[in-house]
Amino acid sequence: MDSKNINQNDKFHLRWTLKIKFITFITLLIVVIMIFNGMFIIIREKRLLMAKIENESTALVKSLAIPVTNVFLYKEVGLLHEEELLENYISQLMEEKYPILYAMILDNENRVLVHSDLKKFGSIYNDPISENALRSWQTITQKYHDKNWGDVLDASAPLAISSKRWGTLRIGFSLEPIQARIQRLYWEILGLTLGIVLLAFFIVNILSRKLTAPLSILITEMKKTSVEQERQPLAIHSSDEIGYLACAFEDMRERLINSHRELKQAQDQLIRAEKLASIGRLSSGVAHEINNPLNGMQNCIRMILEEPENREQTGRYLELIDEGLQKIESVVQKLLDYSRKDPIMYEKVDVNHSLKKMLELLEYKFSKQNINIELQLDDNLPLIRGDAHLLEQAFLNLMINAYDAMPEGGTLTIRTKQTTRKRRKFVTVVIQDTGEGIPESELTRIFDPFYTTKDVGEGTGLGLSVCQGIIENHQGEIFVKSKAGQGAVFTIFLPVKSK
Ligand SMILES: Nc1ncnc2c1ncn2[C@@H]1O[C@H](COP(=O)(O)OP(=O)(O)O)[C@@H](O)[C@H]1O
Ligand SMILES: [Mg+2]
Structure with missing residues (x-):
């Protein structure tokens, strides 16, 4: 809306134009929707990714546990003597690299038999994760935080056949790719929100200009409207509430002009009535002013009639009569002048x-x-x-x-x-x-x-x-x-x- 135009009115300060209101409302709406939507998408995505990595890690540790168990079994029955087979398995696995962080084979005391990190050989794990892995007779996954690797998913499978157990196979998977993925999703949603807000801003801008343009015309017309002069009909042809408002305004303007005209007529009548009344008040004085010369004229005429032959006297009296007539004429003229409409x-x-x-x-x-x-x-x-x-x-x-x-x-x-x-x-x-x-x-x-x-x-x-x-x-x-x-x-x- 043409806010400059409106601000000229010192009694009204336009602080919240319709446009600002629209934009604020739409922005808030988009942000709220995007927050809920984003949260929903992120939680679901996180869950899906976690489920995927858990399934994959379980499958991997399970499938590797079989040949490793076989090695133990063969060794037990004396079919196998080499130790390197286990290290081979581990180093092959580690070639897959990321997101596999480590792989290890532990004995029943949680002592490292084989580890992707050679330095760990012989060391004993007694942290809760390792205890849980040792205690469990099933393939399990456990999540923990490592200060170097960040979030880690540890998948462990018992190396056992029926009730005979040789140890545990454990593989560590980095959860960082998932975190990175989620992080990216955050940014994507944020960017999308911003994009939508920007787009909405432009659309609202155009829409509100279209919507408020007739309002501006209406306001300008309202300001210009005076009761004294007729104006061209408004150039607003919208068929919405604004069009209706313009129509109502047009109606009101017509009524205003009409009632002003009637008022003016009534006022004129009042002035006329008062004028007639004042003429009434004047009439007694005017009557005297007419009567006096009339009396004089009557005397003159009487004198002339008495001595019609006296031409000199007749001439003098006729002059006086003329003077009297002029006086009467002037008085009547003044009164007429005043009473004229x-x-x-x-x-x-x-x-x-x-x-x-x-x-x-x-x-x-x-x-x-x-x-x-x-x-x-x-x-x-x-x-x-x-x-x-x-x-x-x-x-x-x-x-x-x-x-x-x-x-x-x-x-x-x-x-x-x-x-x-x-x-x-x-x-x-x-x-x-x-x-x-x-x-x-x-x-x-x-x-x-x-x-x-x-x-x-x-x-x-x-x-x-x-x-x-x-x-x-x-x-x-x-x-x-x-x-x-x-x-x-x-x-x-x-x-x-x-x-
Ligand atoms: N000069 C004046 N001295 C005293 N009273 C006055 C004078 N002018 C007006 N008034 C008072 O105001 C009243 C209203 O005056 P006005 O409106 O002219 O009506 P109107 O002369 O017909 O009474 C008068 O009736 C009178 O009481
Ligand atoms: Mg008076």
């Missing part, structure tokens, strides 16, 4: 301009409620990227909230400036009032949807939640500072450059 559009936004535009809509209401407006706008404020209509909606809600908080009048301060936070440039908007303030316990709740302390028709409780949504969509942040009875300060940070 635009698709979200990211463009260069002059925050100062937007703030002033919204203030104009509320000017009449503020002056009627004895609210002073203090503007401290930074003239060198950079433009930001955003949706002017949405930002204006957010500002308007904060202004209406301030208006509602100061029923007895007060001061609304609007400040803009440029700030730097965490090495990023922000436009900061501060909207501060001297109203009733917010109790500390409620500070965390005011941004909740439908949280309101206002009467039905006055507040929907959606304003601040929509406001927060809009600011966050601009990758900005909104904070509030307030105490009961001490006014409220809302601070908005909007990044100059979005990430």
Whole structure:
């Protein structure tokens, strides 16, 4: 698997890739199987070889015992006088050499009569092996260890006819060839194990790459998947569990995108509802702003009707009527402008301009409620990227909230400036009032949807939640500072450059 790719995710550390797991498992499996198999083969082989050498040595000692016994018998009955015959037999046998180490003929006291090693002539054996050989009336084999020869198999046959015994014939066979054979077998099995492990390593490597390649694609796609954009279907066509996983992921992605779309629609509806509600709040002020010029215009018309011939007066009044109409038009235009439902559009936004535009809509209401407006706008404020209509909606809600908080009048301060936070440039908007303030316990709740302390028709409780949504969509942040009875300060940070 493409482990580099996965390691980029700092929350997850890939230590045991599937490949490593496969390889470890397969290697362990092979080693365990080979140990059991090897042990079985070695034990069986050892047994077979031992049986073979025992049979061969027994046959040899038995077959040689017959002529040797005959020699003793002939000597006994006086048919034979030469002594050399026995030495001949032994030296002939010794020509066979390896693995025969020695051959000897002993008398009934275990004294050496003939020995392949001439120096041993006359010496007496009294070790347990020799005692056993002497005691036995049958052909036997005995195993012992010699410091020069290593493991030795001693085959002995009694030189006897019925109850008459002359001595013992003994031949020593080296077991070293067997040991060497077993040793070689060890190495062969070890080599075979290594070979199989190596082969398995390559096969697992190829297999696991084949197996995990679609997983890598899946992981890359998962990382790239965003709820906002549709993507090409995954290029995974395997018909195994991984294919199934890819299919399930595809399904999940579709559902995610759908639910995100629905959420977005719901959000848009919420913003719209809040906007309509705020237009409702504006309407009383707007009505006044329309009524005032209308009254003036009515007076003008009345005057004109009274003196229709006075052309000079008529001209003056018509000018006033035109002025009134323009005023009405401008007010209606502002309201229409605000209520327009635009698709979200990211463009260069002059925050100062937007703030002033919204203030104009509320000017009449503020002056009627004895609210002073203090503007401290930074003239060198950079433009930001955003949706002017949405930002204006957010500002308007904060202004209406301030208006509602100061029923007895007060001061609304609007400040803009440029700030730097965490090495990023922000436009900061501060909207501060001297109203009733917010109790500390409620500070965390005011941004909740439908949280309101206002009467039905006055507040929907959606304003601040929509406001927060809009600011966050601009990758900005909104904070509030307030105490009961001490006014409220809302601070908005909007990044100059979005990430
Ligand atoms: N400037 C403010 N001064 C005092 N309280 C405020 C201020 N702004 C908001 N609040 C409180 O937060 C609540 C929620 O505000 P908002 O979400 O705009 O809904 P609404 O204005 O419809 O009640 C208000 O009802 C009010 O209690
Ligand atoms: Mg509000």
